[in-house]
Amino acid sequence: MLKARIIPCLDVRQGRTVKGVHFENMVDSGDPVDQALFYAHDGADEIVWLDITATLEDRALHLQQIAELRRQLKIPLTVGGGIRTIADVERVLNQGADKVSINSAAVYNPDLVEQVARRWGSQCVVVAVDAKRVNGQFEVFTHGGKRPAGRTLGPWLREAEERGAGEFLLTSIDSDGVQAGYDVVMMNFARGNTARPIIASGGAGSIDHLADMLAQGHTALLLASLLHQGQVTVHMLKRQLKDRGFAIRVDE
């Protein structure tokens, strides 16, 4: 039976992990390579690494860190942030990422999703979607949640799937960093609009929040603030979820 995936996410800026609230007010919380390895050792099922500034100056350091992580990391690694061209994808994969996460560029240049899927396979393409409620609809936003994409969630998920997305990483901007629970309504809505796996992101603040999602049938959960603050560990969360009867992989 498939186990639910618990996926720590590292937001990396200038070589350091940071985390904010509603995508703003970033706080430094450590060395991303060390953190990723720690989470993996602690039982994480995958790692997502998002380079949240991705300026030219940061790129070299970023790639060097990815390569360093790959040498030691034994689980899947998704890298995103500032991926705009095939060359960006190639650079990240050459350093040993298993998948790329494409956000704004997927919206403004959907051909990129097709090109990556054709060249490296759909399993390589995670389309990241940031959405929030606007006038009773789920609207898609880009550029770190600042710019409306002019699209609503359902049609965008269907189009991206059609173009070759192998998986979605869906963040609710309304819930992100608030630690008041995942956006169950948005995630259920998304589930009804695509046959691809969805990694739910934004809002995890307690084990109950994770359990709520698993009980609704969601099978991939992203975690950031909750872990970086060090209140709970991946192992603690997974152990407790398993004890509650959910299908969870726990390394003994």
Added chain:
Amino acid sequence: MMQCAIVSLGQGNLGSLIASLKRLGHEVEVWRNQGDVHAVDWVIFPGVGALGGAVQALKQQQLLGLLQRQYQAGQAMLGICLGMQLWFEEGEEGGRGLGWMAGTIPALDAPILPHIGWNQLVPTGTAPEWIRTFDQQDFYFVHSYYVQPNDADLVKAVSDYGHPFPSLVMQGPLVGVQFHPELSGNVGEEFLRELLHRQRG
């Protein structure tokens, strides 16, 4: 230390596989054209890309004929995911495989595809003893198709997503896995270590 050659299937990203083999202390090379081919301990068909493109790439790189000859001479080979599917005859995805193993490559029947994540290995009655030590262990999968050998005895382990499917097959010098040992944490590393040492030849 083993000498491992990874066959380039065109555009695959090989970083994780290379890193995992190096962590185990093996020597790794990537074969991109016929000049690269020679006798090694293991030839590895990696698990990325699409079936039609992979066969095409093997032809373009002029690797196909030499690999056929190595296979016939009993060279130990490991196929991972697509790399294993490639050894079969025909896939729903379109395109023909190499036909080294008799059987098909049907699509999984499940509401959410691809099958992505960690899932259990259940060894079959014909599995070698060392594989049974991985009973119920979780490995990382990412695929929408699976292999269905005509000879059920070739299946050494199954997993379940929507329905049971073969996740480990063996035929002479060929060992095929539907999961990715290189992405399966400590268990995957242990599996690779055991496989590369025990199953050779």
